[in-house]
Amino acid sequence: MTRKTDMPETLTARDMLARLVAFPTVSSVSNLDLISFAEDYLAGHGIASTRVYDDTGTKAALHACIGPRIDGGVVLSAHTDVVPVEGQDWSRDPFTLHEENGRLYGRGTCDMKGFAALMLAGVPGMVKADLKRPIHLALSYDEEVGCLGAPPMIDNMLGDGPRPSTAIIGEPSMMKVITGHKGTSLLKVTVRGHSVHSSQWDRGVSAVANAARIVAWLDDRTRENRDSADRSLPFDPPFTTLHCGMIKGGTAANIVSKHCEFVTDIRSLPDETIDMWQERLERYIGEHILPEMKRVTPEADVTIERLAHVPPLRPEDDGAAETLARRLTGDNGEHMVVYGTEAGQFQERGLSAIVCGPGSIDQAHQPDEYIDVTQLQAGEAFVSRLIATLGND
Incomplete structure (x- = not known):
């Protein structure tokens, strides 16, 4: 989509960051307000862009291609959404950029509107350059709630040009x-028991007690992974974790619970898969939980719903993205x-991919989030x- 716009032709990275932070995304x-801004900014430089909406039509990703319309280009990608500020002790307006002592404060400055600002602020230079390979810009949505917006955006980008x-x-x-x-997955486990008065415990099936047994199994697997971990792996911690962060169930202290549900967060090493861990969990439930529950009542059950899955980024042998990024940064360390x-979603679709951006992950999601000016x-x-x-290739 191309629009006429009165937007200034150039914005510094700092000014662009101020504009992006002001959108409480x-x-x-x-x-959509941020997407419209980016769309108009690109149009002001003669760059057509494509929106990819979510199912509700209230959110969209945006991608654009700058330079020759040939294969082999480089994608610069950022997500537009940020985490909430409610419940955090901010000392300043989180949606107004504030500079102090060499730091730029505001929600998203670090995670990750800083990189989005660099992408957009660089557009005038990209347009003026005689690029031999194109630069693709990609802005996604809903990264913070499970990397939901990138896959349809990437698929549209690959099919569109x-x-x-x-x-x-x-x-x-x-x-x-x-x-x-690591890969990240969220599994919701729902346990349906049979409710009776607690004085008749043997006639009921406690959803809470059986959920607790499953949670304990997950915790035991994490401890096993810790004890057998290869400490030479460059992860901290260097093993897969299976963590239950949310659980709810039951109605009263003297009622055997009919319902309990919890969510487990699985952070797996790149050479492991969520399918592998889900199959192990289902096997444990099928062999050790369900038989005892169903001896009391056939209606008792346990279901598993996969809420989100973010694939790992797997190190590549002589990866093109790594080679390019090391050339641009001078960084030759293993990180x-x-x-x-x-x-990992770009990599799953056949692109060579790496992560490289400004700011420290220690600032992500924090009150008074900031990025250093340097x-x-x-x-x-x-x-x-x-x-x-890309102009010299």
Whole structure:
């Protein structure tokens, strides 16, 4: 989509960041105002862009191609949503950029509107350059609630025009080149028991007690993983974790509970899969939980719902994205992280992918979130070198 706009032709990365932070794009609300802004900004530089809506039509991703319409380009990708500020002790307006002592404060400055600002602020230079390979810009939605917006955006991008070969996802990494991260999955386990008065315990099936047995099994697996972990792996911690963070069930202290549900967060090493862990969980339930429950009543049951799955980023042998990012940053260290990103979703679709962006993950989701000005400057240099590199290919 192309629009006429009176927007200024150039914005510095800082000014662009101020504009983006001002959009309160918490995952629970629409991001369309920010998308319209980016769309108009790109149109002002003669760049057509494509929206990819979610099912509700209240959110959209945006992608655009700058340079020659040929395969082999580089994707710069950022998510537009941010986490909530409610319940956090902010000392300033979270949706107004504030500079103090070399830091730029505001929700999303680090995670990850800083990189989005670098992408958009770099557009004038991209347009003016004689790029030999295109630069694709990608802005997704709902990353913070399970990386939901990237897959349809990537699929649309790959089907809509020239196919890029590499993707750089600008999550905060202090401009270090991240070549791998764990996979992240959320499973909702619902236990349906049989309710009776607690004085008749033997006639009932406690949903809470059986849920507790399953939670304990998950915790035991984590401890086993810890005890057998390969400490040479560059993850902290270097093993798969199966963590229950939410549980609810029961109606009263003297009633055997009919219903209980919990959510487990599984952070798996790149060489393991959620299917593997879900199959193990289902086998345990089928062999050790359900038979005893169903001896009392056949209506008793346990169901598992996969709420979200973010694939791992697997290190690549001689990966094109890694080679390019190391050339642009000068970073030759080995870096892997335990948080999830959209990089694995690009990689699953055949692109070489890495994570590299400004700011520290320690600031993500925190009150008074900030990014150091020096990190934003390092990001500007990164984008400038990318433009020069693709202009010389």
